[in-house]
Amino acid sequence: MLAEIITIGDEILIGQIVDTNSAWMATHLNEAGIRVKQISSISDDKQHILTALAEAHQRADVILITGGLGPTKDDITKKTLAEYFGVGFRMDESALENVKKIFAKYNRPLLDVNVKQAEVPENCEVIPNNNGTAPGMWFEHEGKIYVSMPGVPFEMQYMMEETVTPKLMHRFQLPRVIHKTILTVGEGESFLAERIADIENSLPPTIKLAYLPKLGQVRLRLSGYEDKAGDLQKQINHYAQLLIERIGKVVVTDQDVPLEKAILNKMAVKGLTLSVAESCTGGYISHLFTQHAGSSEVFFGGAVSYSYELKESLLGVKNETLWQHGAVSEPTVIEMVEGALANFKSDYAIAVTGIAGPGGGLPDKPVGTVWIGVASGGKTMVKKHTFGSKRLQNIERTAIAALGMLNTLLTELD
Amino acid sequence: MLAEIITIGDEILIGQIVDTNSAWMATHLNEAGIRVKQISSISDDKQHILTALAEAHQRADVILITGGLGPTKDDITKKTLAEYFGVGFRMDESALENVKKIFAKYNRPLLDVNVKQAEVPENCEVIPNNNGTAPGMWFEHEGKIYVSMPGVPFEMQYMMEETVTPKLMHRFQLPRVIHKTILTVGEGESFLAERIADIENSLPPTIKLAYLPKLGQVRLRLSGYEDKAGDLQKQINHYAQLLIERIGKVVVTDQDVPLEKAILNKMAVKGLTLSVAESCTGGYISHLFTQHAGSSEVFFGGAVSYSYELKESLLGVKNETLWQHGAVSEPTVIEMVEGALANFKSDYAIAVTGIAGPGGGLPDKPVGTVWIGVASGGKTMVKKHTFGSKRLQNIERTAIAALGMLNTLLTELD
Known part of the structure; x- marks a missing residue:
């Protein structure tokens, strides 16, 4: 069963x-x-929407459309869908109730444009929107299913989880899809490929291997489909095991989770705790950890010490170290990471300090210069990196490099 | 001149x-x-790539393709492009030099698969890749331009900036595009639309107004195109001014910048400084600020106080406050924000504490309960929110609500 996603919006x-x-x-x-099968983003333009719908009709069984359902003039999805299906409009009572309820809750006057949001093409079945005023719409037309949903992410997500996907699963005999992902750090894509070439060549045609490189990490993903429950899972596990045996040293996890989540999991199992002292990453490393449910079990928090003063007061970095060596230096990062360990009382700590750019570079410390330290119980590892000139990339690369070092330290002290 | 973007990769x-x-x-x-004109994401599948290229050829003048240029077996873009154009391959000496240079720099053995990366379809002009081994490729075919680039973001970005866009601008007589964006917070899309309906209806056909809602914010974007330099800029400014006069109170900025950047700009002009005390947002607010160049002028940093201990030691929240009222409470957020002001010595401070979920909810404090405080010189504003059950959304909505409150406080104390 093939789906196509069409996202509408200039x-x-x-x-x-x-x-x-x-x-x-x-x-x-x-x-x-x-x-x-395909994801297409197209403009709020009637003719373009009609063409995209017709093209998707050729390729897919289910066409999922998001966006263009707002109450304003530039939102034309609903009108265009009615034209595509050749139908008129009807007022949907349940959708109207929902609009009224939301406006009553926020104590706002109900405007004409809001009432109009409850009008839907005659041939649709309404999908309730518990988080907003625009109803979702389910259409069946010439053997294909079309679903139109709002572009606001959480409105769409609730609709998919609560209504659309259960309805699709009920309707179709769906194949089993199995993915298994192995996360590696610190080794290039082509080097990995050379080392596992014979395993890759021995894969049966039902299983594909993909390389997904991203800033110092490479994910190896094995994917397979089967129409009826068979031994696909066993086969995929078998090939994953072969890969892990071959490249074990650079493997962080065989779960499909981000690097920081894999580290949280490892630390949680062992009851270890972590704090951070972030300068150039400015909260990004903390955010990576804390976006995951349950992170508070491992992650205490830490300091975002952008200024000299906070490096001193929160982390105990010595004033003379800062003035003598600068904020971006080996002695500073060592005092930061050891200060974090001591002040925040965690088992492990990460510290980073660098020049994220684009300004602030010095002759001996160009933009992209970053010092990273990780420490635990008497053992401190420090490394200097020289990244590029793009601020956001430097922040992201610094975070990944720091996580990679923490993973190494965790493995070494294992 | 119309472009189409095709992204290749399962x-x-x-x-x-x-x-x-x-x-x-x-x-x-x-x-x-x-x-x-359109953005399409398609799979690493020969037939699908060929179809997408042919469809794009009908619609666009320039077709920009990313992805599928890695050294591994699942990357088939280059082979498929050669088939599409009906040509063979040649070894490109400059691309080979680049591959060799990169492997020498990292002191890695040069593998056959890497040498193969320098092989390109005969009809292409190579675009240098200064950040990786896969060369970019520029093709001209039946009056259309095709550009193939790696999917690694910064490799593609440098190629676009250094080579592709300058080449396109040199080649075509490009129209002028003018956008003007007005950022508003705290007012719904339909309410805004009703208030400015007459202005929207009076827009000339060359200017479009779009509403871009996102978590408590709505951007109003005026867009126009003109073939030769005329008075489009003046017209757009005129309508922007009308809109701002009408809805002035909810306008944060008339620059196309994110909310936090608008706040940084406002504070920088006045020489004001800011610190934060983040619990449930776990570093995300700090990250929002520090991703912007020049943020260190305003932003000192702060505490990510995930644990009770750090709320006490870094922010001076009283132990009895935490035990009596809980970490997620009005008294705690007040002590946090006032502690941040006092300890971090900034002019303004933000504090947030809440239950991001999905676990950790209590009968009287369900998941999504968040307290936010903002403060400056004797004035403290506090507000409770009850968001939903999705962790990442709660983090994001908390951050936006906190920024909105800070903006209000800045305006009130103006």
């Missing part, structure tokens, strides 16, 4: 918004055994 | 990766006056 095509909806929907559909 | 279609490349490219092209 804001994506001019780059004002990153389309995170499609990735979320793709993950979610995949887990349910629905393959996504 | 990892996007299974949702393992969010396609941030397309948004970056779209912004970048737009600034250069190139309209993006």
